[in-house]
Amino acid sequence: MPEIAVMARKPNHHPKAPGIFKAPITQQIDYIKGTEAIAGFGNKDFYVAIIPSKLAREIIIANHYSKRIVNNSYIHLGVYVDGIMRGVLQFGYMLNQTKYGLEKIVTGTKQGDYLELNRMWLDDIAPRNSESKAISYAIKYIKKACPMVGWIQSFADERCGCLGVVYQAANFLYFGHHKTHFYELNGETYHSMLLSVRKANPCPRDKHLMDNLSKAKRQSLTQFRYIYFIKRSWIARCKVKPLPYPKPNQPLPSRSIKVNRLKKPS
Incomplete structure (x- = not known):
């Protein structure tokens, strides 16, 4: 990889x-330092490093199963294996950035206190367990x-x-599953939340769904929520307790009985 310059003005929490x-260029696993700040983490065999947002978006559109980017992303990391980029991770804001969304699981969360892994893609040619290793290295970078x-x-x-299983291998905690509704229209997939969160100020793509909702096919898919706590003490802020990991061919862990709210630290 040649020398890369990434310079831009960003909000304080970016x-x-x-x-x-x-x-x-060595086997030592360490932080990758730029002239201005930390740029990544790893060694010459496997590392993650900041890449331009335009490049990250092009790779995600070309290779991710959704074929869509998330405009909320503001951390774009390339995943390099033996010096060749084999994947991309994008972190940023969650879709629902209201107070309810921010505090749905972790009370007291403000903008900048959290990240969501919006998109991840790794080439099939990458070694086994590369996904969880890339996430682990990305977390090292984010901590710093x-x-x-x-x-x-x-x-x-x-x-x-x-x-x-990738998140399980990376030591995320599991917080349950839920059904999420999506709409398919002319080969595009839309999250149902767009109909409410962006209703007042829709972008052209969202407006296209709103104007043609009767033609769209509604689907219900299961999603599994995982959270990694960089600040371990914040686990006590959770409104619900984590659950055992879901396993293949077994009933999904659930909260059929009301779970007591965890005590918020003083």
Whole structure:
């Protein structure tokens, strides 16, 4: 990988632009330092590093099963194996950024206190367990580059044909499953939340769904919520307790009995 310069003005809770940095050249696993800030984490065999948002979006559109980007993303990491980019991780805001959305699981959460893994794609040629290793290295980077972040959320989707084993291997906690509604229209997939969260100020794509909702096919898919707590003390802020990991060919863990709210730290 040649020298890369990533310079931009960002909100305070965004990571500082790293400036110019070089790919690691040794076996030592460590932070990748740019001229201005931390740029990534790993060693010459396997590392993650900041890449331009335009490049990340192009790769996701070309390779991710959804064929869609999430405009909420503001951390874009390339995943490099033996010096060749084999994947992309994008972190950013959750779709529902209201107070209800921010505090649905973790009370007291404010903007900048969390991240959501919006998109992840790795080439099939990458070694086994590369997904969980990439997530682990990304978390190392985030700890250093975004010290405000207390927790990271991601969802496994039944469209992937798995229960979130990648997140289980990366030591995320499991917080249950739920049904999410999607709409398919002219080959595009839309999250049903767009009909409410962005109703007042829809983008052209959202407006297209609203104007043609009667023609869209509604689907219901299961999603599995996982959270990694960078600040372990924040686990006590959770409104519900984590559940055992879901396993293949077994009933999904659920909260059929009301769970007591965990005590919020004083």
